[in-house]
Amino acid sequence: MRTSPLNDHIGKPIDLDILVTTVLKHCRREDGEARHLESAPVSAAASDTTQDFHDALRRIGENYTLYADMSKLFARGCTTLAADLQRHILREDKAAACALLHTLQGTAGTVGAMPLVKYAAGLERQFLLAGNTASVVFSADEFDAVIRHSCNELRIFSDELNFDSTTAIMRLTVLDKPRLATLLDELDELMRNKNMRATHVFDELRFTCGIALGDKLTGLEQAMNDLDFPLSLDKTQSLRESLK
Numbered sequence: 001m002r003t004s005p006l007n008d009h010i011g012k013p014i015d016l017d018i019l020v021t022t023v024l025k026h027c028r029r030e031d032g033e034a035r036h037l038e039s040a041p042v043s044a045a046a047s048d049t050t051q052d053f054h055d056a057l058r059r060i061g062e063n064y065t066l067y068a069d070m071s072k073l074f075a076r077g078c079t080t081l082a083a084d085l086q087r088h089i090l091r092e093d094k095a096a097a098c099a100l101l102h103t104l105q106g107t108a109g110t111v112g113a114m115p116l117v118k119y120a121a122g123l124e125r126q127f128l129l130a131g132n133t134a135s136v137v138f139s140a141d142e143f144d145a146v147i148r149h150s151c152n153e154l155r156i157f158s159d160e161l162n163f164d165s166t167t168a169i170m171r172l173t174v175l176d177k178p179r180l181a182t183l184l185d186e187l188d189e190l191m192r193n194k195n196m197r198a199t200h201v202f203d204e205l206r207f208t209c210g211i212a213l214g215d216k217l218t219g220l221e222q223a224m225n226d227l228d229f230p231l232s233l234d235k236t237q238s239l240r241e242s243l244k
Helices: 016-025 042-059 064-077 081-090 094-111 114-129 140-161 166-172 177-192 198-225 229-242
Strands: none
Touching: 042 064, 042 094, 042 114, 042 140, 064 094, 064 140, 064 198, 081 094, 081 140, 094 114, 094 198, 114 140, 177 198, 177 229, 198 229
């Protein structure tokens, strides 16, 4: 009987279809329902992933062009993640490794790359529970494979939307002040309660208002990356004052 996600083995060279099927087989949905993939083809996993993308698209009001831009930004930011995490491990920088994985969960969740969210969450739990980075079972090749597969599925989905992103980019250059105010209020409340969901709200703020805000977002972004919520609260206040 399988009692742990560590009870399976994926040999090298890594086959992406086998890898993704195995990872998803040991994941559960948020409602606790198991993913029954033992005998399911990879297309079933792809279908689940597509639904995740549709859920993410719905969360931003079915704005196809904005979603396409978000997907491109996400994929661009993923190119060095495996190497960056490997470097943190070699330097025995547990805090940096956890921060990278936590940020990845937020950005991947924003675009609906849920298998990658769950994979990163599992790695983060290992690091948090481990005495040092050397005791964590980690394969840079496997991590990179999961990232590349997720980005490829995301690219395919975005391409199928078949929308020109020019209009969305132009729209993003105009600051939506009511939306920004709502996000800042939500962000402040979560940070005061030391709720890590604040990182997800900040990712949404960055995606929807980052281009229009430009350098004004730099201080808040750095504080959020450091998970320094007290400083982040100061930065949100400064941001509000700079926009008056």
